[in-house]
Amino acid sequence: MCFGVRDAIALAQQEAAARPLTVLGDLVHNSTVLGELKARGIEFKNDAREVATTTVMITAHGASERKLNAVRERGLRVLEATCPLVHVAHRAVARLVADGFHPVVIGKLDHVEVRGMTEDLAAFDVVLSDDDVQQLRERPRFGVAAQTTQPIERVRYLVSMIRGRFPQAEVRFVDTVCQPTKQRQHAAVELAQQCSVVIVVGGSHSNNTRELVQTCAKYCACVHHIETGADLQPEWFHPEDTIGLTAGTSTPDAVIDAVEQRLRGFKRVAHHLAV
Numbered sequence: 001m002c003f004g005v006r007d008a009i010a011l012a013q014q015e016a017a018a019r020p021l022t023v024l025g026d027l028v029h030n031s032t033v034l035g036e037l038k039a040r041g042i043e044f045k046n047d048a049r050e051v052a053t054t055t056v057m058i059t060a061h062g063a064s065e066r067k068l069n070a071v072r073e074r075g076l077r078v079l080e081a082t083c084p085l086v087h088v089a090h091r092a093v094a095r096l097v098a099d100g101f102h103p104v105v106i107g108k109l110d111h112v113e114v115r116g117m118t119e120d121l122a123a124f125d126v127v128l129s130d131d132d133v134q135q136l137r138e139r140p141r142f143g144v145a146a147q148t149t150q151p152i153e154r155v156r157y158l159v160s161m162i163r164g165r166f167p168q169a170e171v172r173f174v175d176t177v178c179q180p181t182k183q184r185q186h187a188a189v190e191l192a193q194q195c196s197v198v199i200v201v202g203g204s205h206s207n208n209t210r211e212l213v214q215t216c217a218k219y220c221a222c223v224h225h226i227e228t229g230a231d232l233q234p235e236w237f238h239p240e241d242t243i244g245l246t247a248g249t250s251t252p253d254a255v256i257d258a259v260e261q262r263l264r265g266f267k268r269v270a271h272h273l274a275v
């Protein structure tokens with residue numbers, strides 16, 4: 001689990017021990033962890049209008065000033081668990097705008113982190129594909145940053161596409177992909193290259209877990225995305241397989257350990273398990 005998500009969970013647990021707490025949005029895209037937090041009395045809402053507690057926590061994904069102010073205006077106390085590396089991305093975009101660049105964020109348009117990066121801006125574009133780049137309007141200066149969990153190869157590719165499409169424009173790129181994401185993606189490539197089957201553990205709604213699945217699928221023909229060890233199917237494995245095991249940034253160690261144990265328990269599983 002990356003430090004941003006881990007710290008946010010610790011903050012939620014600490015706060016919930018002292019007073020009733022509602023978390024706005026998904027603190028972590030993992031049903032096991034969410035279940036544990038709910039068992040401690042923490043509420044989860046997507047809309048500040050539904051909040052019944054006086055303290056509201058913003059998740060590691062961060063939020064725009066506009067959203068934070070809207071929550072405060074409801075008389076709620078805001079506890080920010082925004083990851084410092086998300087703050088870095090927010091500041092990078094603000095700096096690009098201040099320097100006169102039209103901001104382009106490489107990421108998912110409807111993702112909570114991207115909304116937090118863009119909601120305070122007067123104008124912006126969000127791109128994730130070649131088509132999105134083709135839709136961009138000509139501008140003299142583009143300032144490009146990325147959602148922190150985007151694969152760096154895709155980000156570099158899209159930056160070069162923007163440069164190629166607008167050769168007259170000045171394109172400034174600020175690399176805001178976070179270090180835990182880069183390390184995880186890099187390790188996943190190395191793992192997938194060595195394995196005949198790769199298991200990726202993480203929530204079905206976790207963006208970075210899905211990105212890991214896509215990255216592994218480029219190098220390994222047989223990749224399975226699971227949430228817990230119960231999702232493992234023995235028929236996926238053969239004795240000659242080398243099995244790779246990796247996980248998204250929001251997957252707790254205990255869940256990964258349980259998957260590893262179940263894998264090792266399958267009689268048909270190969271002797272080779274790379275974790």
Ligand code: SF4
Binds near residue numbers: 083149178
């Ligand atoms: S994935 Fe990166 S930016 Fe997001 S919470 Fe983890 S460390 Fe922070």
